[in-house]
Amino acid sequence: MTESAIAVLDIDGTLIDSNYQHALAWYRALRSVGETRPVWRLHRLIGMGGDQVVTAVGGRELERRAGDRAREQQGKEVDALLEEMAPLPGARELLVAIKERGHPLVLASSAQQRHADVFLDKLDARDIVDAWTTSADVEASKPAPDLLRVALRKLGAPPDAPSVMVGDSVWDVEAAKKAGMPAIVVRSGGFGDDELQKAGAVAIYDTPGDLAKSLDDTPLA
Template sequence: MTESTIAVLDIDGTLIDSNYQHALAWFRALRSVGETYPIWRLHRLIGMGGDQLLTELGGPDLERRVGDRVREEQGKQVDALIEEMVPLPGARELLIAIKQRGHRLVLASSGQQRHVEIFLDKLAARDIVDGWTTSDDVENSKPAPDLLQVALKKLSAPQDAPSVMIGDSVWDVESAKRAEMPAIVVRSGGFGDDELRDAGAVALYDTPGDLAEALGDTPLA
């Protein structure tokens, strides 16, 4: 790939250590409407868009009965936990390293706008990245490819522009596959290496900082 490669990075769980708090927020939101599911099952779905998570968890009936209420409450629960969500080791350094290699950089999040704004501040990333997305930008969230395609549009880039996705979950890898992007993954999503490789991840790293040090061995070389 060339200097004009676009790096599309997930925020939640990839740059910000937030997956387990999100699982707890979904657990509490579901309990508030009388539905209880094991947190491990919820954790396995973190990274999938909130518009699809409840159907995947409990089928169309769960979504029909409580979907909108649970999503609203989940957002409030995230509000209560967001101060506990901090950048993962080397997250900002990864953004800087990508830019120093001459690549364009866009953060692709399907999170609520107020949460994305807070994460941008936690990363001090506004002056580094070329753009970012929120849930307001897409109708279909991951594992659909829409979010990654919108991320490219944020940079006025064609859909076939050289690009690579960096995420933390099998849902990120699946979304990248559908968008025809190679996917690099950090292990903070809590998925097994075999799951991530089977999904199509081209490389795995423990932390964003580890990836920053190894960029020369990736499609962002």
């Protein structure tokens, strides 16, 4: 990769410690429409876009019957948990380190706009990143590659521009693969290293801070 390679970073779960809160929010939202599912199974879907979670949980019938209601309630449940979500160790330092190396930097989030705004403020990142996305920017979210392609377009870059994805889930890795990007992963998604490697992750780190210290060993060198 050249120094101008674009860095495309996920926010939820990668920079902000939010995965388990999202799993709980989905649990509560699904219960509100009469569906009770084990939280650990819901956690396995975190990182997948909210437009796809309900179908993954209960098939097209549940999506048709209750998808919109569940998503609306999930958003409200997340609202109530936002204060508990905090940047992961070294998250802002990673953003700074990437920018200091001269990489264009875009945050590829499928969060709702109001949640993305809160996360940007928690990271104090508005003056660091070049652009960011929200769920309003795409019709199909991860593991579809649309969000990553929109992230590049936000920078005025072509779809085949040299770029690297940083995420925390197998869904991030799959989306990156479809978009033609190598994927670096942090373990905060709760997936096993074997799962992430099988999905195609090129490197795995404990925290964003660990990645920041090791950028010279990655495609963002």
